[in-house]
Amino acid sequence: MAVVETDRLGRTFTARRGRRVTALEGVTLTVGRGEVLGLLGPNGAGKTTLSRILTTLLLPTSGTARVAGHDVVRRPREVRRRIGLVLGGDRGLYGRLTARQNLSYWAALQGLDARTAARRTDGLLERLGLAARAGDRVETFSRGMVQRVHLARALLGDPEVLIMDEPTNGMDPHSAAGFRTLVRELRDAGTTVLLTTHDMHEAQALCSHLALIDHGTILRQGAADTLLAEVSARRTVTATGVPAGAAEVLAGLPGTEVERGPGGAVTVRPADAETLTRVLAVLVEARAEEISVAAPGLTEVYRSVIEDREFVV
Amino acid sequence: MIAAARMQAVLIARSPDLLATLAVIPLYSLVFFTALVHHHRESAATTVALTAFLMSLWSHAVFVAAETVDTDRREGTLEPSLLTPGRYLAALAVRVGTTTALGLPVLAEVLLIGRLGFGLPVRIAEPGLCLLVAALTALGVAATALLISGVMILVRGARALQNALTYPFYLLAGLIVPIGVLPAPVRAVARCFFLAHGAQLLRDAAAGTADGAGPRVALLAALVAVHLLLGLLVLRRVLASVRTGEVALHA
Numbered sequence: 001m002a003v004v005e006t007d008r009l010g011r012t013f014t015a016r017r018g019r020r021v022t023a024l025e026g027v028t029l030t031v032g033r034g035e036v037l038g039l040l041g042p043n044g045a046g047k048t049t050l051s052r053i054l055t056t057l058l059l060p061t062s063g064t065a066r067v068a069g070h071d072v073v074r075r076p077r078e079v080r081r082r083i084g085l086v087l088g089g090d091r092g093l094y095g096r097l098t099a100r101q102n103l104s105y106w107a108a109l110q111g112l113d114a115r116t117a118a119r120r121t122d123g124l125l126e127r128l129g130l131a132a133r134a135g136d137r138v139e140t141f142s143r144g145m146v147q148r149v150h151l152a153r154a155l156l157g158d159p160e161v162l163i164m165d166e167p168t169n170g171m172d173p174h175s176a177a178g179f180r181t182l183v184r185e186l187r188d189a190g191t192t193v194l195l196t197t198h199d200m201h202e203a204q205a206l207c208s209h210l211a212l213i214d215h216g217t218i219l220r221q222g223a224a225d226t227l228l229a230e231v232s233a234r235r236t237v238t239a240t241g242v243p244a245g246a247a248e249v250l251a252g253l254p255g256t257e258v259e260r261g262p263g264g265a266v267t268v269r270p271a272d273a274e275t276l277t278r279v280l281a282v283l284v285e286a287r288a289e290e291i292s293v294a295a296p297g298l299t300e301v302y303r304s305v306i307e308d309r310e311f312v313v
Numbered sequence: 314m315i316a317a318a319r320m321q322a323v324l325i326a327r328s329p330d331l332l333a334t335l336a337v338i339p340l341y342s343l344v345f346f347t348a349l350v351h352h353h354r355e356s357a358a359t360t361v362a363l364t365a366f367l368m369s370l371w372s373h374a375v376f377v378a379a380e381t382v383d384t385d386r387r388e389g390t391l392e393p394s395l396l397t398p399g400r401y402l403a404a405l406a407v408r409v410g411t412t413t414a415l416g417l418p419v420l421a422e423v424l425l426i427g428r429l430g431f432g433l434p435v436r437i438a439e440p441g442l443c444l445l446v447a448a449l450t451a452l453g454v455a456a457t458a459l460l461i462s463g464v465m466i467l468v469r470g471a472r473a474l475q476n477a478l479t480y481p482f483y484l485l486a487g488l489i490v491p492i493g494v495l496p497a498p499v500r501a502v503a504r505c506f507f508l509a510h511g512a513q514l515l516r517d518a519a520a521g522t523a524d525g526a527g528p529r530v531a532l533l534a535a536l537v538a539v540h541l542l543l544g545l546l547v548l549r550r551v552l553a554s555v556r557t558g559e560v561a562l563h564a
């Protein structure tokens with residue numbers, strides 16, 4: 001059963017001087033119960049706009065969206081009762097209040113009675129490893145801790161759908177790992193998750209499904225394994241101690257990308273299996289060291305789907 | 314919504330800037346009292362004290378309480394709050410009310426400054442009635458703060474107008490000169506202004522000349538109620554308009 005369902009969803013903004021900006025266009029998407037959908041795309045792709053529409057914070061200008069069985073435009077109250085929103089960044093909480101005071105206030109806003117609020121607050125502080133600092137002001141917290149308070153707030157209402165916009169932005173590796181464990185637990189308990197992230201490793205580790213979005217449209221979507229299988233032709237070969245001559249030969253192979261680093265390090269992306277064999281042969285012959293071949297990851301999927309933006313300085 | 318009041322009280326206690334306004338504004342009463350003594354108009358001491366109180370209450374609302382929503386926007390707390398717009402609105406009303414209520418002790422403060430600091434004959438004939446009127450007036454002022462906070466979100470650059478929201482309203486409330494000397498059209502507007510009623514009733518209650526105050530208190534309460542309703546409706550509209558994307562969630 002689809003928990004999140006959008007049909008040709010679109011949103012345009014009227015910017016200054018009447019210029020129209022299309023943030024989303026024709027987005028059709030389904031997320032089933034217990035799925036973790038990773039929303040990937042470059043800056044300005046429309047990810048936050050989509051999250052806002054699904055959480056009823058923004059109205060679409062075309063198309064429809066249903067979350068947990070309710071239309072986001074016509075039944076926003078029903079939707080709000082069933083979702084949790086996690087925003088990235090270190091804003092969004094009252095810095096002068098303690099973690100516990102923040103959660104109590106947000107619990108009251110969500111209409112929890114005092115007893116339930118206290119019970120859930122304690123439970124979440126414990127579960128998210130915040131119990132020891134629960135009485136400290138949030139403004140004294142590190143980013144990762146602030147993110148955990150954000151997550152605790154989103155979970156206060158025991159949501160069916162969790163919508164997260166760059167939740168691990170700024171978390172250290174340990175915190176991020178803890179976060180992933182928590183998301184897996186939630187998923188196993190049947191929570192549906194929509195996760196926006198720029199971290200390909202995180203997406204690969206967590207997401208059962210992926211949607212790649214750019215310029216407001218979905219370019220590719222599907223189960224993570226399927227998408228990964230599709231790009232399986234491109235593997236990444238790395239090696240060190242490659243003589244300049246050999247690197248020249250590699251660069252000359254048709255359709256092959258070669259990046260050169262210090263100490264004769266090279267990263268090669270051969271176009272197909274046949275070229276891969278030739279690349280390996282060249283490297284072995286040149287007595288290169290630490291030759292390794294990596295199966296394509298989400299980074300490759302991303303790079304093959306989303307066009308490269310040149311950095312404009 | 315005790316949670317909202319408690320939360321706001323903690324916020325205020327931990328934000329010295331919010332309290333500073335209340336500490337600074339009564340200083341105006343020093344100016345007023347000094348002028349009074351210099352011109353040998355000691356008999357007007359109570360009126361002057363009440364004027365200082367109402368002015369501080371009003372400016373506290375305009376400059377501090379009205380900032381609540383905009384502060385939420387700046388802190389990024391507005392966005393998650395809008396997931397529960399109804400309760401957020403109620404919480405805002407309570408929070409703005411809590412902040413405004415902090416202005417009430419200023420009444421005692423200015424009276425004490427007048428009596429102990431200047432030895433002036435400030436006196437309150439009917440303390441109970443005074444307190445009731447002061448509380449009602451504070452509620453009206455809180456409603457004004459709600460109204461302004463809505464407008465500040467909606468209109469870019471409304472902040473520049475904040476300053477203009479003090480003296481014209483003091484004039485309209487009869488705090489600077491008696492309403493009777495204002496031009497007729499302005500007088501008509503003043504008659505619908507809760508602060509003008511509150512101020513007059515407060516002065517009469519202090520002087521002990523507010524016989525049969527019942528209907529006047531009822532009128533004040535009605536004006537305040539209308540004002541509060543207006544403030545809530547405007548703010549609700551503003552919060553709803555955030556959804557259309559015309560108003561930025563972040564500042």
Ligand SMILES: Nc1ncnc2c1ncn2[C@@H]1O[C@H](COP(=O)(O)OP(=O)(O)OP(=O)(O)O)[C@@H](O)[C@H]1O
Nearest residue numbers: 013015021023042043044045046047048049050558
């Ligand atoms: N309120 C608004 N008014 C005008 N334009 C907007 C508004 N909100 C978003 N946009 C525009 O819509 C487009 C999509 O923005 P959005 O924030 O959804 O991107 P994003 O994918 O979340 O990017 P990022 O990775 O940087 O967070 C951008 O071009 C942005 O400038």
Ligand SMILES: [Mg+2]
Nearest residue numbers: 047048049165
């Ligand atoms: Mg974004």
